[in-house]
Amino acid sequence: MNLHEYQAKELLKKFDLPVLKGIVFIENLSQIEENLETLKGPPWVVKSQIHAGGRGAGKFKNNFNNMGGVQVVSEKNKVFKIAESMINNVLITKQTGDKGKEVKRIYIEEGCKIKKEFYLSILIDRNTSQPMMMISASGGMDIEEVAESNPDEIHYIYFSDLTNIVLRKNLIKILDISEKQFEELNIIVKKLIKLFINVDASSIEINPLVLNDEGHFILLDSKISLDDNALFRHPELNELQDISEEDPLELEATKNNMNYVKLDGSIGCMVNGAGLAMATMDLIKQFGEEPANFLDLGGTANKERAVKGFKIIQSDSNVKSVLINIFGGIIHCDMIANGIIEAVKELDFKLPIVVRFQGTNSKEGRDIINKSNLGMTSIDDFTEAAKKVVDLAK
Numbered sequence: 001m002n003l004h005e006y007q008a009k010e011l012l013k014k015f016d017l018p019v020l021k022g023i024v025f026i027e028n029l030s031q032i033e034e035n036l037e038t039l040k041g042p043p044w045v046v047k048s049q050i051h052a053g054g055r056g057a058g059k060f061k062n063n064f065n066n067m068g069g070v071q072v073v074s075e076k077n078k079v080f081k082i083a084e085s086m087i088n089n090v091l092i093t094k095q096t097g098d099k100g101k102e103v104k105r106i107y108i109e110e111g112c113k114i115k116k117e118f119y120l121s122i123l124i125d126r127n128t129s130q131p132m133m134m135i136s137a138s139g140g141m142d143i144e145e146v147a148e149s150n151p152d153e154i155h156y157i158y159f160s161d162l163t164n165i166v167l168r169k170n171l172i173k174i175l176d177i178s179e180k181q182f183e184e185l186n187i188i189v190k191k192l193i194k195l196f197i198n199v200d201a202s203s204i205e206i207n208p209l210v211l212n213d214e215g216h217f218i219l220l221d222s223k224i225s226l227d228d229n230a231l232f233r234h235p236e237l238n239e240l241q242d243i244s245e246e247d248p249l250e251l252e253a254t255k256n257n258m259n260y261v262k263l264d265g266s267i268g269c270m271v272n273g274a275g276l277a278m279a280t281m282d283l284i285k286q287f288g289e290e291p292a293n294f295l296d297l298g299g300t301a302n303k304e305r306a307v308k309g310f311k312i313i314q315s316d317s318n319v320k321s322v323l324i325n326i327f328g329g330i331i332h333c334d335m336i337a338n339g340i341i342e343a344v345k346e347l348d349f350k351l352p353i354v355v356r357f358q359g360t361n362s363k364e365g366r367d368i369i370n371k372s373n374l375g376m377t378s379i380d381d382f383t384e385a386a387k388k389v390v391d392l393a394k
């Protein structure tokens with residue numbers, strides 16, 4: 001789950017990290033002028049809150065003065081006007097795609113003079129299953145671009161003892177900072193790691209981390225992603241979810257405890273088991289089409305789940321054909337076959353379907369599908385099944 005910048009900053013504040021004071025306005029801007037009194041300025045910074053980066057360099061659909069989604073404003077009477085032009089407008093950035101994202105929330109923050117910008121992020125190192133840090137003196141800009149053109153400018157830092165974070169002094173030279181600033185950075189990293197572990201984050205990105213004109217570090221932008229699988233431990237964070245930023249089909253699947261990821265292709269996939277689902281998507285790609293989704297029905301796949309899976313696939317207008325790939329272990333293929341038939345009838349499902357069964361009662365399952373007269377194709381061989389579903393999509 002992704003947090004908005006302002007929500008992330010509330011967490012940073014709780015962990016005593018240096019962020020500037022700001023106020024969020026959700027859908028309603030009428031209170032801006034009186035609230036501005038409580039924020040130090042000029043300048044103020046007006047920031048569109050969407051779940052995507054690159055806002056500063058982004059452009060609005062309803063273009064005003066060619067301005068981006070983050071603006072430093074020095075005249076008080078302009079703050080409201082700019083916020084008004086942003087709200088309900090669609091912001092298109094490098095990360096949103098051409099469709100852009102509608103701005104529903106505006107964050108107004110005290111401005112800050114920037115002496116130097118850095119990039120800092122904390123993520124999970126999959127090799128050690130521990131948080132690690134990426135840091136760069138090339139901050140403020142597109143870090144993907146830095147990674148591509150100047151990979152040596154990004155430094156990867158691993159921690160031997162997470163309860164006692166000690167940065168190596170070579171960072172002083174690498175980042176061109178003073179000894180005092182290095183000590184300050186060490187404290188910041190310590191607190192960030194504590195926050196990361198405490199909230200079960202999957203990533204924290206601060207870009208830019210800046211030195212202000214007094215030579216102190218400020219976390220000027222922040223993106224926090226939380227680990228969905230640990231959200232049950234944090235009901236208070238769960239409430240921060242902005243439903244309007246989520247894919248409605250993914251939300252529906254989550255409600256039903258299914259692992260569903262919406263993709264852009266044309267072949268709907270309904271599979272039991274994550275590994276088999278990945279392999280199914282690979283084969284579809286190999287035959288020249290793209291999967292419309294990842295969908296793992298789970299080990300308890302039954303008729304009810306098949307109906308829900310069909311419903312989700314049916315609501316995706318990109319889908320042209322469907323591959324059902326079931327390995328019968330605990331579940332029996334004949335039971336699933338009956339479930340599929342009931343689901344197809346109940347939903348009046350019209351798209352071509354290829355079914356592949358292996359494992360427990362697969363033969364009985366195939367017979368049921370073949371006798372159903374619903375136009376479904378049953379194929380035992382994985383490769384042949386994938387080929388067929390690709391043909392049917394054309």
Ligand code: GDP
Nearest residue numbers: 045053054055056057070111112140207208221
């Ligand atoms: P992003 O484009 O979505 O990553 O949004 P950011 O919050 O990083 O803002 C983009 C850029 O605006 C930053 O890299 C800064 O250079 C600039 N910026 C943001 N806040 C301030 C501020 O308080 N003062 C100044 N001078 N610049 C700011």
Ligand code: MN
Nearest residue numbers: 054207208221
């Ligand atoms: Mn940024």
